[in-house]
Amino acid sequence: MSGLVNTLLIVAVVVVVIARQFRARPVNTGRRWWLLPAVLAVVALREPGILDAHHRTEAALLLGTELLVGLGMGAAWAWTTRIWTASDGVVWTRSTRASAMVWLGGLLVRVGLFALGAALGVHQNGSALMLGLALLLLVRSGILVWRAQSLPSGPSMSSPTRAYGDDMARVARKEGV
Known part of the structure; x- marks a missing residue:
């Protein structure tokens, strides 16, 4: 796939995933x-230029860092997601404001990695980003499924589980007079 198609695929997946997770x-x-x-990983690994042939060490370090960022973001996103069992026994989930901060932080780190790669002269394409996104989604989904399976089920268990940021004070907005 061309770089433009990879970029469009990444943007489309991110938009769909984020839009769905905040409901x-x-x-x-x-x-x-x-x-x-798995599909994203296969598409990313099919590309021949995931590592720059002229800067293999630097490209491998950037790819490893991208994967670590994906791993960390996936775990952080999963643990900042609220999950609860409804009165009918169905497990529900919704991302929180802390989840949005995880996405913002990950985006900033990725921009920094891209800038570092450009400064080192490493040729970069969207495959590394797509592979990092695949790892992020795999980790997040795996943790959420694990959390959902560990919830007590039944009609009496309807309170949400704790998510990071639940203890943060809510800022009351001042109404204008």
């Missing part, structure tokens, strides 16, 4: 939650 959605633990990350 309350049921978690289906039996579904193939690993399928989208």
Whole structure:
């Protein structure tokens, strides 16, 4: 695939994933939650230029860092997601404001990695970013499925589980007079 197609695919996946995760959605633990990350990884690994032939060490270090960022972001996103069991026993999930901060932080780190690679003269394409996104989605989905399966089920268990940021004070808005 060309760089433009990879970029459009990455943007489309990110927009769909983020838009869906900030709405309350049921978690289906039996579904193939690993399928989208697997497809993204296969597409990313099919590209021949994932490592710059002239700067292999630097490109490998940048790729490794990208994967670590994806791993960390996936875990942080999963743990900042609120998850609860409804009165009918269905497990629901919704990302929080802290989840949005995780995305913003990850985006800034990725921009920094791209700038570092450009400063080192490393040729970069979207494959490394796509592979990092695949790892992010795989880790997040895996942790959410694990959290959903560990929730007590039944009609009496309807309170949400803790998510990072739940203890933060809510700022009351002042009404204008």
